[in-house]
Amino acid sequence: ADTIKVGILHSLSGTMAISETSLKDVALMAIDEINAKGGVLGKKIEPVVVDPASNWPLFAEKARQLIAKDHVTAIFGCWTSVSRKSVLPVVKELNGLLYYPVQYEGEELEKNVFYTGAAPNQQAIPAVEYLMSKDGGAAKRFVLLGTDYVYPRTTNKILRAYLHSKGVKDADIKELYTPFGHADYQTIVADIKKFSAGGKTAVISTINGDSNVPFYKELGNAGLKATDVPVVAFSVGEEELRGVDTKPLIGHLAAWNYFESVKNPTNADFVKKWKAYAAAKRLPNAATAVTNDPMEATYVGIHMWAQAVEKAKSTDTDKVIAAMGGQSYKAPSGYTLVMDPTNHHLHKPVMIGEIKGDGQFSVVWKSKEAIRAQPWSPYIKGNEGKQNL
Amino acid sequence: MLQVEHLNQYYGSSHTLRGVSLAVEKGQCMALLGRNGVGKTTLLKCLMGVLPVARGTVTWNGRDITRYKPHRRAQAGIAYVPQGRDIFARLTVEENLMMGMATLPRREAARISGEVYELFPVLKEMLGRRGGDLSGGQQQQLAIARALLQRPQLIILDEPTEGIQPSIIKDIERVIRLLRERGDIGILLCEQYFDFARALADKFVVLSRGEVVASGGAHEMDGEHVRRHLAV
Amino acid sequence: MNRTSSLFSRRAWAVLAACTLAAALLPVLHLAFPDGHPLHVSGYAVGLVGKFMCYALAALALDLVWGYTGILSLGHGLFFALGAYAHGMYLMRAIGRDGSYGSVLPDFMVFLDWKDYPWYWAFTDHFWYCMLLVVLVPGLVAFVFGWFAFRSRIKGVYFSIITQALTYAAMLLFFRNDTGFGGNNGFTDFRRILGQSITAPGTRVALYLATLALLVGALLLCRWIVRSKLGRVLQGVRDAESRLMFIGYDPLAFKLFVWTLSAVLCAVAGALYVPQVGIINPSEMSPANSIEMVVWVAIGGRGTLVGPIVGAFAVNGLKSWFTAAFPDLWLFALGLLFILVTLFMRRGILGTLPAIARFLPGRRPVVATKEEAA
């Protein structure tokens, strides 16, 4: 073939479209960019976009279609862990390649997958450390609030173990879960308020998707300010904040590996390119286009893949996997990210941002350097010595 | 004032009405007779516009209303008491009666005229009850009352005496006679109860298998050729 | 209506046999011819057809209660998922120590610090016991639920909505990690079934053929039922339940029978679905999934037996194609299709193919509209 095909497997409809659509677009932008520089191995990259429609079995079907029928050399896709889990057996069976760009709960390591999002130790744990620090408010009590599914449950399990190790008692930890799409946070907010009467409290939110807006609105209207009870979220980024009036939320936090507001030339370039791309492609709401962490992770993933293909001089899966290890890329986050050859996770910097009135984050803390992922959390028994493939 | 010419109607492939023609005049009562299943109800539905007509015309006071929707016919002055009553089951009796005045201007429709209560005293007792809760005969009475409240120029009655107690039948008979004698209204009466029909009719038609097989003035109704078409 | 005893007319038998044969031939072509050969059928296509057949079986089951008995279930996804979970339990245990933690317990249990299987996982390492569960659990759930609901004479939308509530509640329950079914990730990463690698071509073909056999078998069974006097009683339930009581039938018993049977068929579809698709998780129980099943039936033609099968294939086939061909706009096409079918194909796809419909199962003329008939 005179092109190299790659698959893009993000939901463009259904409940996840809200998050995944921009990943598809940024992937297309990265591909355009690489093609404009001549492609890889002298060939153009041809993206094959499919819509798995937020339907998990359909993810598996589409993955199979991409690999078996369209013969793509790599797939960039998935957001939720369950979609990844659905795709995994297919990718393994057909020896495909998946680039997964979203922070997740860990407890997984696959030869055929490269994880460009954060593992818990690259996001959740530093965030809690920050909350316990003087600048973070020296929190003594913690509300672990999440949507009731695997990612929040797992993350909270890890965090609880971590908090125990820091001497926090179970009485000072409260775990609360809400169903997907929960829209009424009155009771929860009242609960948080009550709990916070017992001492300096922080909320660690693993609320996913649509529930965030009603949660924050309730929080704002109930008068819980970030200076009283700060909330740190792991699934709220610039894209999510576009849908919220952030004025009542000023000061609440998010932990990521990248923020749009990071100041460095690479990021300035990245943001500019994205805005131009959105305008050129007439994406809806192009005027207010923002970048976020998973978009950056997607972008980095595609570029690293391209580098690896060049290095391997082949698109053969095994050769690309071999070439991926140790690839580095100067990322918009301002750090040069390295792909770990043994655990297929990126080394990533951690940043804590506070929400500003304009829907952006101001970075109030960042790690000195990129941190190696621990997909198998040491805070979970049985994981000792399992960090590598 | 109502002129029906060469009406044809089909249910799917079965030819239910075959070139039916008839005319109803002001101040006259026309009886429509025939055995079960010959197409009487079908004909009346066609006149009311509930069923589409395949061929033929329906003329009302000189206007062709063959393609009119039922509500336009009602507005033009035709009232219909269907077989099976078609009460608004969940409206109260009072609301059912108000529905009879749907075509009247808002102001005139505000009050239910006491005449209907004289004719059907039971309705007055049951004003607040839901139409569907009434007994069969009470519903029939309600349906007739509803049609009368419309102040129609033509009233189409499909077996109005069905299920009604003898004394009220006599009352209905009186009312129809009164209406007829007042002379400003036409009546099309489909009736199995032969004596009742004969007592009221000025003219009649007999349907058989969707065709008019006999017709004439009231005095001819007892004739053998009529009986023959009604016998089993 | 002809009152002979043969299930189908001769022509219908021929068509059915031809379709079955053609379907059975697909995996053979897949195995027999190498990639690139004009007669080669891709594994992807075979997998797709296998999956669609599971959907078709579920649709058939739904039609039995909806099309023939007038009971609209908005919760059949639950039975589908229960069957799938029951089989999934076996598949999880068949992973053995090949999981990430090298434990005999499934990964999610290790991770939750469970030392042992909870009681409801007992014996699930036995394939045939799980197969029994596939039938028994959904059957029992359906029976108990149906018994209460039908005894209370819950009908129409009231019934539909509580089935929806049921599946929704089950979904939330299964979402929780504590419930013991792997939370929203559900079961996945299966390795083998009855000792065979689950990805081996032979296993795949066997699963495919089993699905085909069960689908055809279910079709014949349903056809036999709806053609029996019981079938006419069911339609009586649909059209005039109270009338049926006054001539001496107990609608509760009939509804319960067909409801439970339908749930079991649906569960069998689910059980066949898991190993072929490779994952089962609670989103199968989401209300939208159950509604989609209803859509397959309606599109194909409610109250016919082949209709739901055609509908399941048509809708899912189009969906598979659209989502790849027009990833951004496919919902317009699909939505429009649903609207057009309702407006212009009153009786679904099958209803508008009278030439075929005449000799296929269960067709009968209808009174013009409900209102006319009332």
Next chain:
Amino acid sequence: MSLDMSIKPEGVDTRHGAILYLDDVTVSFDGFRALNKLTLDISVGELRCIIGPNGAGKTTMMDVITGKTRPTSGSAFFGQTFDLARMTEYEIAHAGIGRKFQRPTVFEQHTVFENLELAMKMDKRVRPTLFARLSSEQEDRIGAILRLIRLHGHEDRPAGLLSHGQKQWLEIGMLLMQEPQLILLDEPVAGMSDAETARTAELLNELRGKHSIMVVEHDMGFVAEIAQQGKVTVLHEGSVLAEGRMDDVQADDRVIEVYLGR
């Protein structure tokens, strides 16, 4: 036309001669008494006519007998042993009570033939129904009934397409297929022509003595025809106003006042 339908005692204990007892039955709807301490019994083989003004409670009484409405107080017995107030509709039907409704109700989507087949007397539980096959005897019976109700030739038409009167007939046919011991007919000749009414009267007279029959009608000619020398009951406001032979009842002033009119 002769149909062999002799009474088979079949579990109904009629030792005291009566097949149906209503004792002090009251039915009230939100305070309104549709039946008011109604007491009535029907003996085996009797043909009883019930008349009474619209809203007197005739249909409600049938509802009570067939289990559609539960009495607010009082009791209803079929034979000595069947307490109708405690039985479901289908149990009552199974026990041997058949009913024709005031408004014809048939299975609209089923053909005429199937309507009759469904009504046919047999074991109506699930399993027997699933495996039921029509014997040629049964087919003959259906054929006979079809002719009786003059719907032969229509047997393959969906019942929903029948005219009002035809549905009335079909319903009577279904009733006969059931071979019930007690037949309840609510206005059987409504919507029938005079000639058809006469035929129905003939039919009922034929059935007389083989079944116990209760007929509600407003057509006095018809009632006179079938009541013959038997008892006629007049209901009014939920209780019995008068009872006796047709002539006596018709002459009763109160009956004339509330029902017949002058």
Next chain:
Amino acid sequence: MKPLFKNLLATLSLCLPLLANAALDPALLQPLAGDDPDARVAAVARIAATGGSDARQVLQALLDDALVATPAGQVLIVRDDQAIDAATGKALPVPDGADGVVVNNRLRGAVQAALSGLALLAPARDERLAAVHSLQAQDADPAQAPLLRQALARETDTDIKAQLAQLVARADLESSDPATRLAAVTALADSGDAALRPQLQAMLTEEPDAALRAAAGATLRAIDGRVARNEVIGNLFYGVSLGSVLLLAALGLAITFGLMGIINMAHGELLMIGAYTTYVCQSLFRHYLPGAADWYLVAALPAAFLVAFAVGVVLERSVIRWLYGRPLETLLATWGISLMLMQAVRTVFGAQNVEVANPAWMSGGVTVLGSLVLPYNRIAIIVFAALVVAAVWLVLNRTRLGLFVRAVMQNRRMADCVGVPTGRIDMMTFGLGSGIAGLGGVALSQLGNVGPDLGQSYIVDSFMVVVLGGVGQLAGTVLGALGLGEINKFLEPVAGAVMAKICILVVIIVFIQRRPQGLFALKGRSVE
């Protein structure tokens, strides 16, 4: 954090007598631009201590993200592209390379505390009241006592006085003088502030004086009692509030489904259309009428009604009118419509949520009974729901149109025969139901997401509410919604949100067993 505030407020109270306008020393400002968090917090304290209006201006600018530092270390206030030197107040051009001073929560807390302290003595009542509220929300602090006493002494407003007295008492709890402590504990007996509990709890064991221990116990019980009562009242309110949301979501469906029998799967999308109309109104206002931007809701209500009404009419005329009498087919068609509407919104507005802000007058809440906050937007929605229900009830039951609507829905053919133009009534009814869904959408936009999936998250609940209430029964819908809201809110604290939701669903299933036709079932023959 606490010790720092202590210093800060202590310093503040010392320099209160000096309140005067003095230009700020640039050296005071310099640390703000630096990196050392402790130094920055200390700087805030020192700036506040100057007490002048300049100080207030700088602190306010810090809060508003309007403080900018040049590379040279000069600190400027930049507002609307106008820069002024924070120290001197001189206007300057906005320099290149200036960078916003980063504010984190810690600094923000310090600034707010400082500003509140300053505002306690402000001339305007509102400002003082706000300051008191803001101090209430912060931790009690004995060092505040002198300042608070001073403010209390000066205060003339009784309301503020009472609240200040409570604040003083709170601050006095840790006073070293047992008599002061006792007075404080006694004074706090009518507080409902749960935040006092840990301190009082500690007093129960640590306090040497038995009388004080007893007083603390009594106060604790009083507070607990009040907290418990507030919790019940809170739950009641939350229940009504959730109920009214469910009601608004379901009301349109109560018409299109309940009355017309259309299994309207596109109902959720009509809600969504209402919400997007609100968004568009907000954008138009922001763009064309920035001054009145807070009043966009006033325009959004009729606009949403009309847009949804129009969409409803188009749907009715083009699709739904062919389906009357075939209720099950409507499910399929409206499902298709729903897919298309969702995708249309995705295409036009993007897959992401859009931002709809509460107008200022709907932000925040009113504090009742000491500690219960009732958000204004929730209150507004409860009132709104009541109004909409009343309006719908009036239209359906007190107008001729309503009579026609009910008649047509029960027996379309006969209504036609008595002269009701059924086509128009159908259109109007579906339009009305859709319009009301549009209004519901406006309300939902004030609480949660506005995105393409908005409708999907309400459709199941809406059907449950309508069915639970009894199809076609407006009163049932109202009662069903409120009942579900209340049950949910009383279950949630006990069972957690997830189990509460599961329980609710089970409650619905069980309830329908008892009442197979819903809450307000019609009885009798008319139902058949």
